[in-house]
Amino acid sequence: MSDITELGVAELRDGIRTGKFSAREVADAFIVKVSQGKALNAFIVETPEHALAAAKAADEAIAKGEPLKPLSGVPLGMKDLFATKGVQTTAASHMLEGFKPVYESTVSQKLWDAGAGMLGKLNLDQFAMGSSNETSYFGNVISPWRRGGGDNAPLAPGGSSGGSSSAISARLVPGATGTDTGGSIRQPAAFTGIAGIKPTYGRCSRYGIVAFASSLDQAGPMARDVRDCAILLENMAGFDPKDSTSLNLPVPNWEEALSGDLTGKKIGIPAEYLIDGTPTEIAKLWEAGIAWVKDAGAEVIEVSLPHTKYALPTYYIIAPAEASSNLARYDGVRYGLRELADGQNLQDMYAATRAAGFGPEVQRRILIGTYVLSAGFYDAYFTKAQKVRTLIAQDFENAFSMCDLLLTPTAPSSAFALGEKSADPLAMYLNDVFTVPASLAGLPAMSVPAGLDAGGLPLGLQIIGRPLDEQGVLNAGLAIEQRAGFAARPEQWW
């Protein structure tokens, strides 16, 4: 039999169900892969025992003829931003190093309740702040991809869900959770040739996810294809009374309603997403995407989202503002790191703990956020940003009165080398230029792999939908996936 780890979520689920292989065989195969993938530094903690326990439960259910759960025996990776009971949860920070929650996040609990197992906690940018996975306290995650032509420079897997993207594209896990505040699912998915969807804000509970920017944070799945994303999202989403911003709506059966037929759909192409400096190959890929959705039956129209150019500055005011407040709880008093020398007082402890516990990027964003909320600057920055956010949401509303979905590139470039942008925060922030608008508007959006650049690195296309129209987004993603025929994969060097 071929290697089990070549299979995706749907195939694993179905294979276990039909007895093609046991859940134990699945867990063992991936556990070996994880242990062999250490060079990628995708995991902060490995939890083979968790995956094996889920496999055991699945195999026992099969032996007893009991009904299986939706994800029985499927092992997954868990971004280390989700609190996992008894398993170290760090947000990739020194601040929370060694922190083992006594509680489980709602999203991870839902996956375990659906029968999935956990292979480990995946590395990320510290507190999910970053676009390259270079801000983790536990070291950079390395993309399994390399540029062609003997260029072995380690590449960024994207961020902040870079452990997830790296592990999936290297086949260490069949799927993983991600979180997306301004593009943290979609951009790493695009960089590594996998699929990932950020659902409508409120679809997935934020309970137990270490908060970055509350009004933007959304959990979502990352996997090798659209179907797998649909399956995982079904088992992550749902109303949670423990999160006031969670949507009290039933979870649709997205997998069952998947269809690559876009007949009757209108797809808008926002002119403002063609920005200066976009590589021609990305523009060409976008053209190809337009042709594919037309081929799938959609009508393509041009639309305008006039406030797009303000989205990035708006995001980099609102997200740090919320973060500066959300991260105030890491103060050395109750849990996590405490730096307190003899004779020091409370103020000293705060300063020393937060200086040692937060990395430079996190500190930068706390400072920016504190600044934009401070007296005298609040109206000029925060209030204005809130207003622009409303205008951006209105842009989308206007566009969606003319079309059903939007098609754009996911990121303005393919993966860059580690270190290439880390000295220039603004260049780094520009990576989110296409993903941030949908985040500000709370819209469902996904990235699907669509092609390779000249260097042989993956490029993604983004589909943005109306609020709650994950189905439309997934279907358009499927149509592109079916036509793009993306079969490239990184050559194993690790």
Add this chain to the structure above:
Amino acid sequence: MTESTYRIQGETGEWEVVIGLEVHAQVTSNAKLFSGAATAFGAEPNSQVSLIDAAMPGMLPTPNQECIRQAVRTGMAIGAVINKWSRFDRKNYFYADLPQGYQISQLFHPLVGEGQIDISLDDKDPEANVKTIGIERIHVEQDAGKLMHDQHPTRSYVDLNRAGVALMEIVSKPDMRSPQEAGAYLSKLRAILRYVGSCDGNMDQGSMRADVNVSVRKPGAEFGTRTETKNVNSVRFVMQTVEIEARRQVEVLEAGGKIVQETRLFDPDKGETRSMRSKEDAHDYRYFPDPDLLPLELDDAFLEECRASLPELPDAKRRRYEQELGLSAYNAATLTADADTARWFEALLAEGARIQKKGENEVARASANWLLSDLYGALNRLGKDLDTSPVSPEQGAELLALAADGTLSGPLAKQVFEIMLETGDAAGKIVEERGLKQTSDTGAIEAVIAEVLAKNPGQLEQYRGGKEALFGFFVGQTMKAMAGKANPAVVNELLKKALAG
């Protein structure tokens, strides 16, 4: 409405005091504002702390409907505007008793808007001197935890039991002009909160505390610069704070100084206020809308339910006692000043009317008099209050019924009441067992009278010689000989006959 004439006599003439109060009232609720943790007073440190209160990573607040309901009911009780759309904001600052690093409060869009409270400045006649104090707003917010500095020589301990408990901040307008008005306002506010049941008003347990804003000015001049004295925890202390702080400000101003806008602390032991921090040191709280919480939107059904659940409030009750029950203004005011007293009185009244088969208005005066003089006198003596009274309203009603139907004379009733206080027994049982029943048996009374006359020939002679004032002496002797059990009316009648010879 009467203008206050309270003035501070300074060297440069008279000064007027301007006072506004910000009262923090702990909402009566089994759970905290945004978590399910308990709120009981006096529990073991950190025994009532949820993961949310401790601000563990990834924890989220969810509003407790009961706390919102209580704040809305409070707003309705002071005739305030209820904002159907309000929102929570974060007030950011670092302190070890504040786990989140911010307090969830309402700055920009409070739950309750403008209202008012009428205060009475004349105890004898509550309607004679009434002043309306404006309420600016009521908003809902989280309390902080508590630092304990006396547990370890070099470290402070943190108790988070109170962290996250719901508070109402009730902000008055600067409408008060004397310590007496400030005291009356706080007492009245506390009475309303207790009637509504939204706060227990126990200032000694910290469930109600006031920030006192004071400024002084020459009568009729512009408002002066104010100071804010924090966390004053009794009505008396609030009145003292006003007096002391106003006097201090007058002295500063008359010495050519300026009042600094600052936060001060009241020290009851030294009888002074002290500066805590000035405006320059004030935190920049960086308020912004809490992104973890949706705006609070109230529907009509909820508001209707809140309104329907409001009890009769003190002013309405006082007027009803006067007009329908025929009580004196003073008695009506005293009985309604406090929800517990009114509740006790109404239980007494209801039971009295039931067992005497009379209207409440027919038994009201005797009930009020007995409660306010006999029962209060006894409780005072015993160091108890209505809550711990050894005599229940039902028992009191039985005693009053026995007095009303002539079974007990006034003195006998007092005697039975004393025994009730000691034993906790019912009045009827005491009368039965101890034979304390009043007698109207003419034969027995006549026999005793004959005995009394025989023992006191001198007084008898004087009486018959025209000194009729001695009648009372004979009544007393007869009653004494009968251990107070004789019906005084019968004794009077028979004595008159016997004395006439």
